[in-house]
Amino acid sequence: CRLKQQLMNEFGFILTIGIGNMYTGIDNITRSFKEALIALNYKIAKGCNSVICYRDVQENNENYYYPVEIEAKLINCIKAGQFNEVKTVINDIFRENFEKRHLSYKLMLCLFFDIMSTAIKNFSEIKIDYIDVFGTGFDPVEQILECQTAEEMHKTIINIYDRVCTYIVNNRRSRNTELKDRIISYIDTHYDNPNLSVAFIAEKMEINPSYLSYFFKEQTGQNLTDYINTVRLKRAEALLEDKNLTINKIAEMVGYGAANTFIRIFKKDRGVTPGEYRKKFGF
Numbered sequence: 001c002r003l004k005q006q007l008m009n010e011f012g013f014i015l016t017i018g019i020g021n022m023y024t025g026i027d028n029i030t031r032s033f034k035e036a037l038i039a040l041n042y043k044i045a046k047g048c049n050s051v052i053c054y055r056d057v058q059e060n061n062e063n064y065y066y067p068v069e070i071e072a073k074l075i076n077c078i079k080a081g082q083f084n085e086v087k088t089v090i091n092d093i094f095r096e097n098f099e100k101r102h103l104s105y106k107l108m109l110c111l112f113f114d115i116m117s118t119a120i121k122n123f124s125e126i127k128i129d130y131i132d133v134f135g136t137g138f139d140p141v142e143q144i145l146e147c148q149t150a151e152e153m154h155k156t157i158i159n160i161y162d163r164v165c166t167y168i169v170n171n172r173r174s175r176n177t178e179l180k181d182r183i184i185s186y187i188d189t190h191y192d193n194p195n196l197s198v199a200f201i202a203e204k205m206e207i208n209p210s211y212l213s214y215f216f217k218e219q220t221g222q223n224l225t226d227y228i229n230t231v232r233l234k235r236a237e238a239l240l241e242d243k244n245l246t247i248n249k250i251a252e253m254v255g256y257g258a259a260n261t262f263i264r265i266f267k268k269d270r271g272v273t274p275g276e277y278r279k280k281f282g283f
Contacts, residue, residue, distance in 0.1 A: 078126075
């Protein structure tokens with residue numbers, strides 16, 4: 001430890017030491033040296049700048065923890081852009097494998113490659129272009145491969161998935177804005193169609209009607225049917241200024257099939273009938 005500290009202070013060296021078991025006889029020097037090399041492999045778990053004894057890292061047959069259902073959960077969270085959930089899953093995987101288990105060096109490598117495989121599958125399945133997410137000159141796979149310790153691997157994976165989830169959320173927000181604008185534009189253009197309804201718009205947009213209603217309310221805070229009536233009634237107010245147009249004609253022009261329906265909805269929203277509205281404002 002004093003040697004490590006001296007090298008660090010004087011030369012800036014980060015020294016990782018592997019120590020084999022102690023034996024008697026010159027013939028066992030090679031054996032101890034090989035054990036020291038095996039111990040050094042475990043810097044991936046113990047970290048750099050550590051002293052690792054072979055007796056503390058002898059291999060066992062315990063498997064690593066990364067079951068299919070956990071990988072599926074991780075993939076689903078990534079696709080949904082739920083970074084906090086992704087971080088929790090990854091933290092649990094590392095905690096289980098590096099705090100609760102004593103994995104062999106080979107199993108550690110298998111675990112890392114398994115997690116890398118999950119990342120690669122996600123990039124492919126959700127059709128993410130590295131450049132769109134990370135910019136030029138950044139290769140997430142290369143970043144993972146360059147990690148020397150489990151802690152570095154942990155931080156790198158968290159960082160990569162953070163950027164991926166952020167990209168997914170922002171992309172979804174952009175698509176949501178586009179869809180909302182399309183729906184509003186369609187209503188503003190076709191409000192005079194008496195067939196205009198949630199089901200009618202859903203068919204035109206190729207969206208499930210229930211989802212359309214939910215989506216529009218979530219995005220605007222207003223029911224879709226109420227918005228259709230808002231557009232129609234606003235247009236009707238403008239048309240009521242023209243004394244040459246009858247109530248029946250106006251009802252037809254703003255998409256109400258019958259004058260009675262128009263009068264009922266107008267009075268419910270404005271507090272007066274279309275005829276009373278005309279008299280009130282002198283039209």
